[in-house]
Amino acid sequence: MNYNKKTVKDIEVKGKKVLLRCDFNVPQEKATGAITDDKRIVAALPTIQYLLSQGAAVIACSHLGKPKGPDPVFSLTPVAKRLSELLGQPVEMAADVVGPDAQAKAAALQPGQIMLLENTRFEPGETKNDPALAKAMAGLAEVYVSDAFGSVHRAHASTAGVADYLPAVSGFLIAKELEIMGGALANPKRPLVAILGGAKVSSKIGVINHLLDIADTIIVGGGMTYTFIKAMGGSVGTSLLEPDWLDYCRDMVAKAKEKGVQLLLPEDTVCAAEFSADAAPELVDTMAIPDNRMGMDIGPKTVARFSDAVKDAGTVIWNGPMGVFEFPAFAEGTRAVAKALADTNAITIVGGGDSAAAVAQLGFADQMTHISTGGGASLEFLEGKALPGVTCLMDA
Ligand code: AMP
Numbered sequence: 001m002n003y004n005k006k007t008v009k010d011i012e013v014k015g016k017k018v019l020l021r022c023d024f025n026v027p028q029e030k031a032t033g034a035i036t037d038d039k040r041i042v043a044a045l046p047t048i049q050y051l052l053s054q055g056a057a058v059i060a061c062s063h064l065g066k067p068k069g070p071d072p073v074f075s076l077t078p079v080a081k082r083l084s085e086l087l088g089q090p091v092e093m094a095a096d097v098v099g100p101d102a103q104a105k106a107a108a109l110q111p112g113q114i115m116l117l118e119n120t121r122f123e124p125g126e127t128k129n130d131p132a133l134a135k136a137m138a139g140l141a142e143v144y145v146s147d148a149f150g151s152v153h154r155a156h157a158s159t160a161g162v163a164d165y166l167p168a169v170s171g172f173l174i175a176k177e178l179e180i181m182g183g184a185l186a187n188p189k190r191p192l193v194a195i196l197g198g199a200k201v202s203s204k205i206g207v208i209n210h211l212l213d214i215a216d217t218i219i220v221g222g223g224m225t226y227t228f229i230k231a232m233g234g235s236v237g238t239s240l241l242e243p244d245w246l247d248y249c250r251d252m253v254a255k256a257k258e259k260g261v262q263l264l265l266p267e268d269t270v271c272a273a274e275f276s277a278d279a280a281p282e283l284v285d286t287m288a289i290p291d292n293r294m295g296m297d298i299g300p301k302t303v304a305r306f307s308d309a310v311k312d313a314g315t316v317i318w319n320g321p322m323g324v325f326e327f328p329a330f331a332e333g334t335r336a337v338a339k340a341l342a343d344t345n346a347i348t349i350v351g352g353g354d355s356a357a358a359v360a361q362l363g364f365a366d367q368m369t370h371i372s373t374g375g376g377a378s379l380e381f382l383e384g385k386a387l388p389g390v391t392c393l394m395d396a
Contacts, residue, residue, distance in 0.1 A: 001182075001384070001385070001386045001387065001390065001391060002391075002395055003178040003179075003181075003182025003183070003185075003186060003390070004178075004182075004395060004396045005169070005170050005174075005175070005178060005390065005393040005394065005395060005396055006169040006170070006393060006394040006395070006396050007169055007170050007171070007172070007175040007396075008047060008050060008051065008145055008169055008170070008171055008172070008175075010169060010396065011143060011167060011169050013051055013054050013055070013056040013143055014054055014055040014056065014111070015055055015056075015111055016056055016057070016141075016142045016143050017056070017057045017059060017106065017109065017140065017141040017142050017143070018051055018056045018057065018058050018059065018141055018142070018143045018144075018145055019059050019061065019137060019138065019140060019141035019143070019144050019145070019162065019166065020047065020048065020051065020058050020059065020060045020061070020145045020146075020147060020171065021061055021062065021144070021145070021146045021147065021148045021151070021158050021159055021162075022040075022044045022048075022060050022061070022062045022147055022148055023040050023043075023044070023062060023147070023148035023149065023150040023151060023173075023373070024040060024041060024044070024060075024062035024064060024076060024079045024083075025040065025062065025063060025064050025065065025150065025151075026038060026039075026040050026041060026064070026079060028078065033073070033075075033078050034078065035078055035079070035082055038082050038086070040150075040373070041079060041082055041083055041086060042086065043173060043373060044060075044083075044147060044171075044173070045086060045087070046171075046172045046173075047145065047147045047171030047172045047173065048060070048083075048087065048114065049087070050172070051145070052087075052089075052112050052113075052114060055111040055112060056111060056112075056143075057109040057110055057111050057112070057113055057114075058109075058113070058114040058115070059106050059109065059114075059115055059117060059140055059141050060083075060091075060114060060115070060116045060117070061097070061116070061117040061120050061137070061158055062076065062079070062116075062119070062120065062148065062158075063119055063120045063121045063126065063151070063156075063158070064076055064079070064119050064121070065119075065121075066121065067119060067121050067122060069122060069124065070096075070118075070119075070122040071122070074119050074121070074122075075118065075119065076093070076116055076117075076118055076119050077093055079116065080092075080093040080116045083114075083116065087114070089113075089114070090113075090114075091114050091115065091116055092105055092109070092113070092114070092115035092116070093115070093116050093118075094106075094115060094116065094117050094118055095118060096117075096118050096122070097117050097118050097119070097120055097122055097123045097126075097133075097137070098117075098123065098133065098136035098137055098139075098140065102117050102118070102140065103140065106140040106141070117137075117140075120137075120156070120157070120158040123157070125157055126156050126157045126158060127154075127156055128157075129155050129156055129157050129160060129161045130157055130161070131157075131161060131164070133157040133161070134157040134158075134161030134162045134164060134165060135164075135165050137157060137158060137162050138162045138164075138165035138166045139165075141166060142166065143166060143167055143168075143169070144162050144163055144166040144167065144168040144169070145168075145169055145170070145171050146159065146163075146168065146169075146170055146171065146174055146389055146392075146393060147170065147171025147172065147173045147174055148173075148174075148389070149173050149174050149177045149372070149373050149374045149377055149378075149389075150352070150373055150374040150375065150376075150377055151374075151377065151389060152174065152374065152377050152387045152388070152389030152390050153374070153376055153377045153380040153381075153385070153387050153388070153389070154388065154389065155388035155389075159388065159389040160388040160389050160391075160392045163392035163393065164392075167394060168392055168393045168394055169393060169394060170390075170393050173373060174389075174390070174393075176370065177370075177372060177373070177374070177378075177381070178390065180347070180349060180369060180370040181317075181349055181370065181372060181378065181381055181382075182381075184315050184317060184347060184349055185214060185381075185382070185384065188214065188314065188315045189314030189315045189346070189347055190216055190314045190315070191216035191217060191312065191313050191314055191315075192214060192215045192216050192217075192313070192314065192315045192316075192317070193215065193216065193217045193218075193219065193309050193310060193313040193315070193316045193317070193346070194207075194211045194215040194217070194218050194219065194316075194317045194318075194319075195219040195221065195306070195310075195316065195317070195318040195319070195320075195322075195337060196208065196211075196218065196219065196220055196221070196222075196224065196319055196320055197220070197221040197222030197223075197224065197318075197319070197320030197321050197322045197323075197334075197355070198222045198223065198224060198319070198320025198321060198354060198355075199222065199223040199224065199240060199320075200223060200224055200240070200242060201224040201227045201228070201242055201245045201248070201249060202242055202244075202245055203379075204224060204319070204320065204379075205245075205248065206379075206380075206382075206383035206384075206385070207319065207379060207382045207383050208252060209383070210382060210383050210384040211317075211382070212252070212255055212256060212259060212261055213259075213384075215261055215317075216261065216262065217261065217262040217263075217264065217309050217313075218256065218261055218262070218263050218264070219264045219306050219309060220263070220264070220265050220266075221266055221298050221302070221306070221320075221321075221322035221323070221333065221337070222320050222321055222322050222323060223239070223240035223295075223324075224240075224320070225239075225265060225266050225269075225286065225295060225298075226239035226240055226241050226289075226295055227240075227241055227242045227243075227245050227246060227249050228249045228252075228253070228265055229265065229266075229286055229287060229289075230246060230249075231246045231247075231249035231250045231253070232249075232250075232253065232265075232287075233287075234286065234287035234288065234289070235287070235288055235289055235290075235291070236289050236295065237271065237289040237290050237291050237292060237293040237294055237295070238291075238292065238293065238294040239271070239289060239293075239294045239295040240294070240295075262309075264305060264306065264309060265286070266286045266295075266298045266299065266302040267285070267286055267299070267301045267302050267305065268283055268284065268285060268286055268298070268299030268300065268301045268302050269283070269284055269285075269286040269289060269295040269296075269297070269298065269299055269302075270282070270283055270295075270296055270297040270298070270299050270323065270330060270332070270333070271283075271284050271289055271290075271293040271294055271295050271296055272293065272294060272296050272329075272330070273292060273293060273294075274294075275294060275296075275324070276327075277326075277327040277328070277329065278329075279296070279327075279329070281296070281297070281329050281330065283299050283300075284299075286299075286302075295323075296323050296324045296327070296329075296330040297322065297323025297324065297325075297330040297331070297332060297333040297334070298322045298323060298333035298337075299333070302333070303332075303333055303336040303337070303340075306322075306336075306337055306340065307336065307337070307339075307340035310337070310340040310341060310344050310346065311340065311343070311344055313344060313346040314346055314347065315346055315347045315348075315349070316341055316344065316346045316347070316348045316349065317349045317351065317382065318337070318341060318348070318349070318350050318351065318355055319350075319351030319353075319355055319378070319379065319382060320351070320354060320355055321334040321354055321355060321358045322334040322336075322337050325358045325361070325362075331358075331362070334358050334362070335362050338358065338359050338362050338364040339364065341359075341364070341367070341368060342364045342367035342368070347369045347370075348367075348368045348369045348370070349368070349369060349370045349371075349372065350368050350370070350371045350372065351372050351378040351379065351382060352371075352372040352373060352374045352375040352376075352377070352378040352379075353375035353376075353378070353379075356371050356372065356373075356375075359371060377389075
């Protein structure tokens, strides 16, 4: 995939109507609809403010949740209100996506003003990438700017289809993801160390396959460790295990050897008798976890070895926690790896989702080079897949 795409800086937007796809898929309180975390709205501000300051009229849009058609519970009205507070200017809310209200409001919108379309998923054509819907959305504007990195792995009307009808460029959020993550994959400062954790091997297969081709070292931790350990003849007790993936893990170990990729697995493991925050932690050899114990975190010897690999790295890509970090007694391995990333001079990239949450929760967020804003999108990015919301943008 070509990561070198035109950005808002490469296109004239003065006096133009700009359709801006944002990621306003914010968490909300069930009962009241109040936004519980406005990080994604705040993250969209630089691109919005840039467009407004350049004299564009901004028609913002996003999906929110998974509505099955128009549903007031999934209205973007609370987002418009919060966005307006953050921008310090009115945000006109349309009652529909491409209906009469959106059309009238878009037509009346002046340079320097911003409006928000209703939830794109209120239109059944959105997730089907219906060309009629994409064309109708494009009809509201003259330029398309995509800044919803969390949705670039989806070929929907508002994330990809619309680019068939308008000049399409990235906003600052996507531009940064492409520059840093794309750069790390296409032309990494070496050695490139990938740290993979999280619950399951099966959800990281594509990532492991791709990284085997480009990484110098692959570090495995978290719940996915134990399928590897079992595949290598160790005993894993009651740890998370995916029996269907044992052969795959064996193959991966062989392939890593063949390709000269260093594959590091935990040597020691903090285990427990049950999956519980109150369970007493016990340190054991990873290859010999007792029958009635489950691996919950990496141990101190492993931390030292992993940290060592990170210290001398040129680039570190991290996706997935090293243990059950939600339980304080089993968060130390994840914390220590986050600390190692914070301390190294390497370019440090944290894949979205749980690892991003862990880094934030543990207080290291501002010490990383880049924390990806997309969960599923950053996984597919690391798989080396062509992302529809990126390929649809104009090449630089
Ligand atoms: P993922 O979404 O695949 O990145 O997985 C993240 C989840 O993996 C987190 O909720 C962790 O609690 C969980 N996890 C990490 N290590 C383990 C482990 N040893 N056993 C069970 N779950 C784990």
